[in-house]
Amino acid sequence: MLKPRATATRDLVSLDGLWRFAISTAVGERPWTRTLDTPLEAAVPASYNDQFTDSAIRDHVGRVWYQRTVRVPRGWAGERVILRVGAATHEGRVYVDDVLVAEHIGGYTPFEADITEQVGAGGEFRLTIGVNNELTHTTVPPGRITVTQDGRRTQTHHHDFFNYAGLARSVQLYSVPSVHIEDITVVTGLDATTGTVAYEVETSAAAAVRVRVLDAAGAEVAAADGASGTVRIDDVTPWRPGAAYLYDLVAEIVDGDTVLDTYTQLFGVRTVEVRGTRFLINGEPFYFTGFGKHEDTPVRGKGHDDAYLVHDFQLMRWTGANSFRTTHYPYAEEVLELADRQGIVVIDETAAVGINLAVVGGLGGRPHPPTYSPDTCNDDTRAAHAQAIRELVARDKNHPSVVMWCIANEPSTHEEGAREYFEPLVELTRKLDPTRPVSHTASLLTTFKNDLIADLFDVLCLNRYYGWYIATGDLATAETYMEADLRGWCEKYTKPILITEYGADTLPGLHSVWDQPWTEEYQAAYLEANHRAFDRCAAVVGEQVWNFADFQTSNGIHRVDGNRKGVFTRDRRPKAAAHTLKARWSSLNGRKPSSSG
Incomplete structure (x- = not known):
């Protein structure tokens, strides 16, 4: 679209x-x-x-x-x-x-x-x-x-x-116009210094189509006739994380020398690939640093706001972040457009959050209704989920910043019925877009021992809270748990591991000389303990903190004016942890720490 x-x-x-x-x-x-x-x-x-x-x-x-x-x-x-x-x-x-x-x-x-x-x-x-x-x-x-x-x-x-x-x-x-361009699809490739651009232009009725590719200075670098085809860009400038370069694909419906309709689709030339335990952008290993976020601001709620968008990107840059995940729904298109222009890498996620009745039982494993059944998540749920995937891919397929689809957040993937539910959705996503990896995020309840669907995905995305929900206040034990968890996944699968959530609730201004949960010092020490564990696992390809900023939640006695896991407050003031991340991420520059074992 x-x-x-x-x-x-x-x-x-x-x-x-x-x-x-x-x-x-x-x-x-x-x-x-x-x-x-x-x-x-x-x-x-x-x-x-x-x-x-x-x-x-x-x-x-x-x-x-x-x-x-x-x-x-x-x-x-x-x-x-x-x-x-x-x-x-x-x-x-x-x-x-x-x-x-x-x-x-x-x-x-x-x-x-x-x-x-x-x-x-x-x-x-x-x-x-x-x-x-x-x-x-x-x-x-x-x-x-x-x-x-x-x-x-x-x-x-x-x-x-x-x-x-x-x-x-x-x-x-x-x-x-009455005869107009309805959709454009652009798929790019790299062959040494040459970029390939496969395009398809859909029109409302049969019509003659021509396309032109313009570089950032407006010079024409390729052209073709026809509603579909492939053009080549010599001496191409690729789109890279932190160094965005965008081309224009100008599509026109023509009648002789008359242009009946024209639409310009921006795109970047880049490739994405998973090879073994590495995540490659343009053939080069990439290490994710960044956040899970929310579209959440005071008064506006989830309303899009350009001023907050600009400021949030500035704060991400300040911390050294190079990426974020659109937790837990597709964000406004303006967000992805700015990511395209700024060279920020995006994991694009559907709104499929909460497909997990096991959370009713909590980490203690109490009895709970089955997640997958005729009376809970069923064929109709999966049909709605499939439509959400179709609409996400149709809207965001041309954004070079989007490097991976995340089709669900923390579903119950250790329960009977999980594979029957998810396997068709993974197949659908790959059919809609065979060029990007597919993922989902695994909750703490899903382990390398009980998971039923990890083999279906390209990247293992783990949400882990050792030191917060487990081993609360005991960071030495938490670090041991995290490393053991990562090594278990590594031994079972030869896939990249991306830590898509880790974090601790923190009240700004609360301090202690001890490892006391909810303090700013604890949040910083918590992150450092996790980082040490990440660095000892070579398969880890990135870390995205939960959360970028505090956000509003529904009523619950375990929440004090919302979720406080942000490294920034809801009005975007930094907690001490923001400085901890800045010190680490600014030195990484998209590369895996050298201490990996």
């Missing part, structure tokens, strides 16, 4: 701003058929939960309604008019006046509607979007709705972040 852009043949109008807003219980039946009777307005893009002081809105389970009037530019006569919603968490319905024009399930990927037949150039229409935040055992992520004794509906789920909802990404109106 192409991100809307203004080009010589396309126009783009932002619909961001303040919209009329109401929860479903306040507006009665069929609210899209009239002007919303509400005194409330909500900002778009932003989650709605924290914008208001009414807890009934913040904790609402069900549908909410956004509405505004939109005028189609008068110069769009004869053009197709497309409405695009960047994301509606977790399900969206779009109405143009009284007509339902789009429905979409999945809270973090975009969807569109061609509304040409419902609107006219220069005309005005009423745009209403209903957004439902409900999670069930057949959604991704899964969840469960219960009703309290006083009749309130409550949402439970097994992911440890607040269930922010609403229109967290931009809403846009754009025009395209």
Whole structure:
């Protein structure tokens, strides 16, 4: 799916701003058929939960309604008019006046509607979007709705972040010619100093297509006719971590000398490969340093914010980080675009977090419902999961920063039914994109002894909390546990190991001369103990700390104003651990520490 852009043949109008807003219980039946009777307005893009002081809105389970009037530019006569919603968490319905024009399930990927037949150039229409935040055992992520004794509906789920909802990404109106480019796929390769660029351009109807490749200075370096083919770039400048270089693929639909439609797709020439226990970018070993993150800021919730985006990237650069994982859902497209331009490496993850009822039993192994069954995660869940993978790959396939797909976070992969659930999803991901490795992250409950699916994946991604949830406050024991765990995986599989989560909750300003959990000193010492264990295992290809910044979670007595594992506070002030990471990562520069054994 192409991100809307203004080009010589396309126009783009932002619909961001303040919209009329109401929860479903306040507006009665069929609210899209009239002007919303509400005194409330909500900002778009932003989650709605924290914008208001009414807890009934913040904790609402069900549908909410956004509405505004939109005028189609008068110069769009004869053009197709497309409405695009960047994301509606977790399900969206779009109405143009009284007509339902789009429905979409999945809270973090975009969807569109061609509304040409419902609107006219220069005309005005009423745009209403209903957004439902409900999670069930057949959604991704899964969840469960219960009703309290006083009749309130409550949402439970097994992911440890607040269930922010609403229109967290931009809403846009754009025009395209009647015959237009619908999609572009770019796959690159390297042959010594020559880059290969395989391309495919999909059009709305049969049409003549030509493509041109421009370098960063705008000079043409390759060209071809036809909707698909391969071009070569001599003396290519590859896209490298920390040294991004982007080319333009200019695709045009032509009729003789007339350009009917044009769209420019940025891309970088780079390769990704897993070879034995090494992760290679452009044939060179790469060592990941960075974070799991969240789209989470005060007031905005999961709403995209360009200022926070810029500042977060600056802070990652400051620490020496070269990568992050989009925990635990696809991030806004602007995030990946900046990663492309900045040379930051991205592990791109679906919203499949919480497919793990074993967490109900906890680390103590208490009885719990089966994760995979007709009444829990079932064929319908897997179908929703498959669709999430399709939409993720379709949206993000052309980003050079994306080097690996992560199709789930901490699923229960030691339970009966795990292989039957995941094997088709891995096959689907490889079919959609055979050029990138595929992974998932293993929780503490999954070990090299009980795991049932690790052989399906290219990289072993481990989330480990020795020294926090296990051996709390005993870092000597924690370090021993971590090294033994890593060596167990190494002996069983010849695959790269990436530590995708390790961290300790920390209250800024809490200090101690002892190894006392929750203090800033303990967080720093915890990280150093883990690093020593990582460095003694040659198969480890990277470390991504949980978490970049503190973030909001649902109610729980084990959380004090959210999850405090950030090395930065929620408002991006560094804890002592940020300086610990800066000292280590700035010296690594994407290379494995030399002390590996």
